[in-house]
Amino acid sequence: MKTSTRVAYVSLVSCVAALAAVGIGAIVLVILGADVVQTYKVILTEPLKDLFGITEVLVRAVPLILVALGIAISFRAGILNIGAEGQIQMGIVSATAVALALPNVPKAILVPLVLLSGAAGGALWASIAGYLRAKLGVNEILSTVMLNYIAVQIYGYLLRGPMIDPAELQTGSGTPQSMRLPRSAWIDRIIPGTRLHWGIVLAVVLAILVYIFLWRTTSGFKLRAAGASAKAARYAGINVESSLLFAMVLAGAFAGLAGAVEVTAVHRRAIEGISSGYGFSGIVVALFGGLHPGGIIPAAAFFGVLLVGTDMTQRILSIPANMVSVLQGAVILSIISAKMLINDPYAMEKFERRFLHFKGQPVGQRAEDEESRKNEAKR
Amino acid sequence: MAPTHEKIRELRVEGITKRFPGIVACNSIDLTIGENEILALVGENGAGKTTLMNILMGLYQPDEGKIFINGRPVQFKGPADAFAAGIGMVHQHFMLVPNMTVAENIALGLKESHRYFRLDLPGVKKRIAEISERYKLPVQPDAYVWQLSVGEQQRVELIKTLCFGARFLILDEPTSALTPQETDELIALLKRMASDMSIIFISHKLAEVTALSDKVAILRQGSIVFKGTTAGQTAAGLAALMTGHEVVLPRNACIDGYGNDCLVVQDLYVKSDRGFFALDGVGFSVRSGEILGLAGVSGNGQKELADALAGLRRVEKGRISLMGVDLTNRSPREIIDAGLGYIPEDRINEGIVPSFSIKENLILKDVASPKFSRGAFIKSREEAQNAALLQQQFDIRCSSLNSMTGALSGGNIQKVILARELAREPKALIAVYPTRGLDMGAEEFIHTRLLELRAKGVAIFLISEELDELMNLCDRIAVIFKGKILDILTRREATRPTLGLLMAGIRQGAEKAAVEG
Known part of the structure; x- marks a missing residue:
């Protein structure tokens, strides 16, 4: 041929x-x-018409890239992680808690610390499913989906109880949200007046690192081998179980990081619905990008256009953003x-x-x- | 197409051509099979035998050419049309549901036994009884398929095909899983059946071809290179026609140059997946520079033994050691590092990662070794050099070393595995069915390499079900039956009949049996 x-x-x-x-x-x-033609025209062109639209697309692309990178790692290792949504929420909780607990730490230390703690929160949550699969053979699709439900409840409980903004209690409005993060924990905006933030640079750099990890390092090689053929990997002396666990921890870390970036760069406080389905859209982006960082970035941009575009159809043509x-x-x-x-x-x-x-x-x-x-x- | 019950006196194919991406699987093939004839269709893997038969069964449509039955052109749009015309095929891999009885299995495909919501099992059993009486094919209709031996399952397949009304049989490598005795029985049976119908017999075991068939057709790379009567042909002559060159499989001269015990297994107990003891006190030792064969019908504990040796299955009791180092229940990594090479049974799923490149598969076991890595990173240059070197040494034929290994032919995949294992310079090598399903050219190559390895002083443990392979290569042959080693014979003692009897679980000589209890 x-x-x-x-x-x-x-x-x-x-x-x-x-x-x-x-x-x-x-x-x-x-x-x-x-009107079909009109709707598609709005979805695909309207977001790219002005600076605001383009920056919004990129803002949406950041969490999509981060989540999709983690999904790509886990799928390549042979573990189908559907739990990014829960992992994002755990990342938000951890990042918010650390940021609020250490308001006086200088920014140069606090921002990395907050991001790392977000990643750790996601990783810890993902490791539950990873451990169950590696040690007991529990199907990771079931466990990650179920852990999503648990994560939603924990998140809701924390925002209504221990982590609620005291001001909300005083005024009595009781909106489930945390206190605003200290400025020293914020990720800054790149272009003033838009929401585009430095997280986009972080996402692109991490995409390159994930590529190097998967295709240039020995652990990436082993991880891909275990995912592509667990049997052959076992015969070759690769510990498939620890590879699964490792991949799941990495995937959770990326999802948790996505949550931490969202909270420190976009919303600046933990609110309900912050993950807005990025955990599921991230899976689509990862698959659309061929489970490869080089494909994930354009795929995330494309889905960013879709997200912003459907928002606009709601406003312009009153077609539901769903x-x-x-x-x-x-x-x-x-x-x-x-x-x-x-x-x-x-x-x-x-x-x-x-x-x-x-x-x-x-x-x-x-x-x-x-x-x-x-x-x-x-x- | 309406079912007919006319006898098939002649099946003729004319100019059958079938193309697949990149290859012509069948290249204008003409064949005629007359009344009560047995035609042996012989060829290496990938020669186009199975494609041709799938065309006859209506599974594929030919790109060009026609099929004639009794001189009338027919077109098979699907397997149902071929059945209706009276053509039945017994596939190499049995198509039976293990947890159903024989009668239920046959009823599955027998449309006339389905009466709305009821199944006419008594009717099916009657039909089975008739067929089994007529062709002397004993079978128990109420036995579950999983309880039957491979030979018995094959009889069920035959009866099933006959119950469906086959008046023309196609058998795809029917002897590949049988013991020598079962093979002899099958050959006798097919000869009896030929008085009633015509048979196409696909095989690459040339001894069976000469024993059974009237006519022989040899396929090579999609074309027929020889057609004629079997009488007067020798196995060696057919082999040369099949491969296109003289094939002389190398033999072990059994010259004593043995070293000390290298791989030692003592009193090994290992459980199967289903929880019973698949190995029941197995013991043997392989000396350096020796090839010890393990003969046996597959399913008698070979898989569990191989797994235990590779560290992939728990040893309940007993000991495995290599050059005096205890390897019992060590991890696969530790066993690999101790110097045990391994050619697994399932070369595509266990030997390689099919979606990885050839380059990557060649360093699958050593990616983290200092030779191929610096810190966390892979040394890409060494990886490429290693692949280029091994490609040359082992004659790995591929378009590029970056291409997917799973797309290679079976023989080339085995060369990739062999190259990787031998490049690691093992102290001992376990080879599990290393030539199963390979053509003679690849078999010759692998046998030569194994004998070279023996001459270098490596201990080789060869698990095989091919008696010819074992008798050509081994210094000694152990026979396994139901998880026990029945006997270990020297090359001189090991004859076809003695091995065949042992493989069937029959121990010769009362004294020997008495001594071993």
Whole structure:
């Protein structure tokens, strides 16, 4: 098979997949009675029209990149971490607690300390699922999903009880939120007047480090080997169990860090709903980016556009912003289907014969091709 | 296509061509099988045998060419069409549900036994009884499949195919899991059945081909290179046609140059996954410069023994040592570091990480060693140099050392594993079914390397079910049956019949049995 054929095939499949995702979204929009073209135009172009939109996209991309990097590590190690949402919340709690406890520590020390404690909180929470899987073989999908529910409750309890802003109690409004973090714990904004903060630089640097870790270090090698084939890794003397635990701790640390960055750079206090689904969107971003840091950054930017864009459709066209969940679902379905087709060498062969060398084909072949084309359409 | 009950007097394929990405699996193949004939279809792996048979079974559509039954063209859109035309296939890997009875398994595919919400099991049993009477194929319809031996399961597969109304049989490597005795029985059975139907017999065991078939067709790289009557052909002649060159498998001259005991196993007890003792007091020792073979039908404890030696299965009782160092219940890492090489049974899932590059798989065991790493980082240059060197030494054929190892052929994957293990200069090597499913060229290569290793003074423990392989390579052969080593024979004592009987659990000579209790 020629490389050019392969490239043509892969790009065709990708285009069809993208169209399919757009199509699924369009069906929902039609049901809602919305103008499909107009809606997509708003979602995809409106956020990029001005500085405000672009910076907002990047603000959304920061937690998505951080979470997705952790997801990529855990998926590569063979552990399907669905618990980033809970890990983010634990990261927020730890970061907030440390920041509030040490208001007089200088900024140069406090910011790193707060970020590290956020990472530690997420890591600790993730290590529960990692430990259960490594030692007892407990399915990590179940345990991480369940730990999400527990984390939500702990988070809600802390914000309503021990960590609530005393001012809220005095005024009696009782909004579940913590005290505002001391300025010495803030991550600064890059462009005044926008919310774009230095966390974006941190995210990009960490993406590079994750790439180096996975593909240039011995521990990354072992981790990927254990994830790609646990059996072969065991025969090669790699401790698969500790690799799982290690990967899960790293994934939790990234999610916790995402939470810490959100709280110190964007909201500056712990409030409810701060994670706003980044833990789940991060999984989509990681998959969309091919579980590779080089793919995760553009994927996160794309999903940032979707998030900001659907916010805008709500304001401009009064189409619910929940539309973004529909689009995410459609994107996942399309990616998975496209991957099946791209990895099916036989489908590729048929494509090559049908479209690129159509001339020399015997006539009897046509009917069969027609049939397989129908089959492919069904897929 | 409506089922017919017309006898298949002739099956003919003309100009069958099937292309897969990058290869032509079948290249305009013409074949004719006449009434009551047994055709042996012979070829190396990847020669296109299975593809051709899958076309006959309607699993694949040919890109070009036609199939004729009794002179009439037929088209099989799916397996159901092929069944309806009377063609039945027994696959190499049995298609039986283990926790169902024989009759239930057969009823699964027998449409006429399904009566709305009821299953006509008595009717199925009657049909089984008829078939088993007619072809002298004894079988217990109420036995569960998991209780049956491999040979018995194969009989069930045959009966199943016949119950479905097959009047033309295709058998894909039917002897690959049988003991020598079971193989002889199967050959006798097929000869009887040929009085009633035509049979295509796929194999690469040439002794069976000459014993059984009337005609032979040899496939090489998708094309038929030889068609003719079997009478007058020798196994060696067929081998040369199959591979395209003379194949002489090397033999161990058994010259005594043995060193001290290297790998020693004493009184080993190991449990299987299901919790019973799969190894029941196994003991042996392999000297440096010696090849000890372990013969036995698979499933008699070989897997558990191999796992225990690699440190992947707990030893309940007993001792494993290498050059005097105790390795019982040590971690795989410690065992690897002590100098034990290992060629696992499942080369694709245990020997390599299929999605890793060849380069990466070649350093799978040593990535953290000082040779390939500095601090936390991999030395990419050494990794590449190592791969290039081993590719040359072991003739690993690939488009690039960066390509995915799982995409290589079985023989090349085995070369990658062999290269990695031998480059580590092991003191002892465990080889588990090292040539299973490989073609003769690859087999020759691996045998030669194992004998070279023996000459260098490495102790080799070879687990195999191929008697030819064991008798060619080993200095001594142990026979395992139900978790016990029945006997260890020297090369001189080990003959086909004695090994066959031991593999079936029968110990010869009353005195010997009495001595060992």
